Amino acid sequence: EVLLVESGGGLVQPGGSLRLSCAVSGFSFKFYWMSWVRQAPGKGLEWVANIKQDGSEENYVDSVEGRFTISRDNTKGSLYLQMDRLRAEDTAVYYCAREDSFCSGNNCYSRKFFDSWGQGTLVTVSS
């Protein structure tokens, strides 16, 4: 069974930092692109960032570029999101999500949609 479990959320003051983690199991983590997607309370979904299988490529939404850093440790089956200079508008449930992929030969490519999700961790930025 594919499992993704986020942790690290909580209450933080504006300007503060927080590091989210996502522990995965049930699949070969090293073959998949991974993403963070967030959802503000009562609002829609916003893709935040993603990272290539070997960590060599990252992409971010403009609103977090330069403040958030996505990373991964394939030996531990873990995905991370370092969030610095947090703002009130970063308040949301943060989901770890696996990007669906297809493989051709020795290469696996992301289809850039999300086929597995964690339950999410709530980040609240408030003084």
Next chain:
Amino acid sequence: DIQLTQSPSSVSASVGDTVTITCRASQGISNWLAWYQQSPGKPPKVLIYDASTLQRGVPSRFSGSGFGTDFTLTISSLQPEDFTTYFCQQSNSFPLTFGQGTKLEIK
């Protein structure tokens, strides 16, 4: 950035009805569109990808169509568990973006 606009924002229907939700992209995205269902307090679940391909395990009453800028999700023979919120998402280019959501309510 590619904007996705869903319509309607909410719709009321009865068990057994057929409902269609529309997603319009601000520029052409070929067939790079996915649909998700999200129940309260739960993460989203993918229903359809590549505009019309049904994800494994999803009931066949869900179907998708479209190409370019206009897409539809159709749910036929509505079941009680279908009354929740639906999102579209484009997988054509970064940043990946979602529609604002459509809430399906029971009449």
